[in-house]
Every structure is written in C-alpha cells, then in structure tokens.
Amino acid sequence: VCFSTGDCINMGGSTNGNCASGFGVCCVFSTNTCGSTVTQNVSFIRNPGFPSALNSPQTCSFTIQRLTTNICQLRLDFVKLSTAEASDGTCGISSGGAVGTGDEITVTSASGFNPPGIGGLCGDNMDGQHMYVEFGSGNSITWSIVVGSDTSVNRLWNIKTSQIPCNSNFKAPNGCVQYFTGPSGTISSYNRAGQRLPVGSTYQNCIRREDGKCAIEYRSNFFTLGAIATSQVAACTAAGITIPGAVGTTTNTFCQTKFNAINAQTVNGVIRSEEIPFRLGVAVQDAGNANLEGFELTYNQIPC
Template structure:
C-alpha cells in the first residue's frame, strides 16, 4: 500500500516540476493575480498543501485555486475611475495601478493618454501634455479610440476639465478647437470653456475607430488645458443615449448648459460666447411615473438665457423678463422672430396656456412645460453671430433647469 502511494506522489512531483511557473507571472505563495489560459486566477497561499516524508526530505505540492473576476469599473486611490485588471494587463495597456479591486484580487488600472496615442480600454482619460499644468504650445493633439469589444455602440465623452481659446467675433472656433471624426454621429466643432459638459457619440459599424483632435494655435498663448473621460457603452447598455441625442440626462431634475456658457462675456469682439453651426438634441430620459417636463431659467444669473440679440446693449432689469417685446428684443422671443439662434421645445405651454410656436430665443425664457415624448430640447445656431441688423452682442448662451413632472392620472 505504501509503495503505490509513493509512486503516485512521485508522479505528482514530476508533473508539478514540469509546470512553467514563469508563464503564470507569479511566485508560489505570492497571493497576487495573474493570467492562466486566458483566465484570471488567484494562486492559493499556504492552503491545501500536501507533504510526505521520504529519505529525510519534505516535498510540498501546492494546490491551485482558480478565481475569476470581471473587468468592471473601479475607483482608484487617486479618485479617478479605472478598470479592474491584472497587474500585467494594466502594464500592457499603459495604465497606472491605483489601489485594488474585486476584493483585492485585481488592480484598479487608471489609463491616461495624451497626444498621438490610441486606446481600446474602457474609461480612458485624454489629457494635454503635462496636465494639470496649462498647455501653451500649438499644433494637433489626437487620440484614437478603438472599441474594447465588438458589442460597443457608443462613446460618452465627459469634459472633466476643458478650457481652450474662445470663439472669434463671429462665434467660430478658429484659434483652438476640438473635432470628433470617424463616428456615425454629427458632432459640432467645440471651443471655449466646457468643463462639466458631456456628449454621446455613436461608433460607426465594424471596427472603425473614433478620433478626437484638439487643435491649438501656435501664435496664441492663452492658458489652455483639457481632461476628457472616455467611456465605452455596450449596445445593450440601458444608459445608451437615444438616436439624435448629443447630450443625455437621466435624473428627475438637472441643469443643462449650452456649449461655452459662462457668466461673463467673451473677450473677443462683440463678446459672444455662443458657438456657430449648432444643431443638436438635448434629451432627458422619462422617469417612471412622470409624464411631462418643465424648462426654466436657472436662478444663478440674469444671463441664463441670452441667445440672440444685443444682450450687451440692454438694461439688466429686463433680462429674463416675462414680457414679449419684439421691437427691442429685450426678453423672450418666439416664432418668426427666432430664425438665427434658438431652442425648440415641442408643443409648449406657458402658465397653462398653449404657445403658438415651439421656437424660443432672445434674452429671457418664460417657464415652459411640454408633455411631448421623448423629452427633447433642440439647440440651433446660425453660421455668423455678427450678421443681421443686430449682432449677437455679449450673448452667454443658456443655463436651464429641467424638472420632470409626475403624472396626474
């Protein structure tokens, strides 16, 4: 009985000694995570060891426990979001280990990229060189985003930090600007201050990547910097933005701002902050038990709805007023008065009374409610902020609060 047992143990010793432990990327008993045959595993540490004494020597046969974990999102010790990977994977993706994840089995890998790079890692940060320091050089800074798997449909871009040069007098982004190419969506050219904003971009079919390029002037020395969080969404993700929605909000109430909205006028001629050639949808997901939505000016400033006309030439006491004074354009304008820059709220009601037009512009917005579904606010600007008899002087854009209203029946 003893001889067959010794033969069996000898065979196990030969088998264990033949394993290429280097391919496991671990030292026995290290308790770290690696890869084995395409799976993630945790090597057991000092458990289930078998020993037998023979000729005064003790042989140990570690038994391995295989533990798998998903590449889920994690929060790094630097307060940035990352993806749970093995240490080896994180290094291969050019990431930085920032704490642990999956109950200590994985590494929270934060991937940060800058100019001239590419990524296929979900949750990648795209920053200017030497971020968070300001970037004073000029040229093109591009990142290429490849799908992290074949089931990816959308890219969400969060403007964690984004401040580049303001548009020129016409509202065009000519000094610094950001473009998005290779997508199935129409994305406007963006410049100015957009920290806190977000956009959704659809991937094209197949393996076509999306490119984000930030072009900065070689002659302008403005302080500029950016940090964009790039999150990939799978096709069956419940958080996908509907078709036609460049921005998508999912809360019961929230704040929506136009691109480059600010409390002060631009330093360029005429001081407009509005960008030209915009035509996009701002969508709000209808919550269960809610049937309508209300749009109103934010109370943070008098300038929270100044999207057309000579804002700089108005008495501040009429900004945001509820009067409709078409002759001087010093409050809310609607209908045929809104042909250049305006927002669209379908089937609108103000004070319980139906409004005969869904277009709104000027320098004030009366609180407006609609039950049209889906909940969409459309933003339109023309190609030149200085054209027409009255240039768009010192327009800030808009900062609106939306509130979903519960169903009454």
C-alpha cells in the same frame, strides 16, 4: 476599472487605490501623446504635459478604437476642458479674425454627424460637460484639436472616454449629443462659462423619461440668446432652443433674453412639455453676434 496589479500594468494602466475588497487595484488608462490610439474602455485623453497647460500651436488627435461590435456610442466626459475663446463664436478664428489662427475641436465618426455641429467646439472652462458620439458603421472615433497661434492662452484637457454597449440603459437615443438621466437636473449650452455659443452647433439634448413621469418643466437660470429684453417665440434666426410640444404656444422655438412660452414677456416663465421623448434642441447660426451667450436651464419631470 478593477484589475489585478499585474494585469493593469501589462495593459499599460497605472494603479490608483484598491478595489474588490483589496483583491484588485483601480486601474487608470490614460494618454497624453498626440496621435495615439485608445484601446481600453474608460480611458482618459489628456493634453501633452498634463496637468501643466499647453500653449504652443499644434494639432493633436486621438483615435478611440471600438472594442466590440456591441458598442454603439462613445461618451466623452469633460473632466477638464479649456481652449481659447472665439471672439465671434466661430471656432478656428482668433480675435484677430484670421481663419486657422484660433482653437477648434472636432469629433469625427462614420455616423454622418460630428457633434456639436458643423462649427466644431471651443471655449473656456467646459468642465463637467459631456458629449455622445455614434460609432455608426465605423470602428473608431477621432477627437482632434487645432491649437491656434495665441500663445498667451493656456489649453487644458482631460477627457474621460467611455464606450456604451448597444443594450445599455445609459445608451442615448439616436441623434442625442447630450443625455440626462434622473427626475431633475441642469442643461447648459457648451461654453456657458465663456458666454459665447459656438457657431454651427446644431444638436439635441435628451432627457430619459423616468418611471411614472409624463411631462417635463424647464426653468431658466441663465438665458441669453439675443439682445431683446423680452421673450421671443419663433423666428429665432440667430440662435434658439426648441422644446417639442411646448404647452401654451403654437411654436416650439425660443430665444432672446427671457425664457417664456408667451411672446414679448419681460419675465422668465416655466415652459412645460408633455411630448415624449423629452428633448431640447439647440441651433446656432449667427457669427459675430456678441449677444449669443448661451443658456442654463433646470428641468423637472412631472408625475402622471
């Protein structure tokens, strides 16, 4: 954010280079103090001691205060985010299986939905991922992490918080936890690098329809939502993704290890949808399933 040097310092920021042709400074707002309240837009919340890692058991929370009534959403960009893995995908449970001994991130607001779902979030190397949270009727959102008892694991977080006005082009549609723009891109499950889906995740990935585009096609870079060595269409009880309006099938739910609109295929395919708006849902129900490793899909919007 561009401010004068004096304004930046008075507001508690730190300078990082020049802006406005040298008339201002790039002002960075950050905190690594657990229990603190963020009152500036485009602020970073970091683990105590950052950039050094944290490995001592504790609970650390940050409250992001809504700046104005015209703010509808908070976008969290995971510049750096690594926690302990959940051995069976259930965040908050360590490899030993005891409740409360593992790591768990929760994001709470007055909207009635706390993404990514009832199971919280955990995993190794979620750098580059993002999350949208609705303020709802409340004036704050709380980001909290419970650091579990495994002191051999290094935890790091550096998360950019951006408040999104209600009339912004970058406001996500209601109910969208991830929001992608542009004619093409990549959509990955949370904890894709750790290859273990957080149990209880139930959310929507949304893609903004670009001008002149009437359909979308998805291709798989990685797809493991089960152990069967073929595609499966419907009856995805452990975990699956949904693509509303998927062409070539009477259902819209997909799982197992091949990404294909046709059931029982041994190769990946291309799944196309012409249903507007473009959405891709995720649902993970099954704990203890080592085959729920996640997905990485590329999308391309198709001209009308």
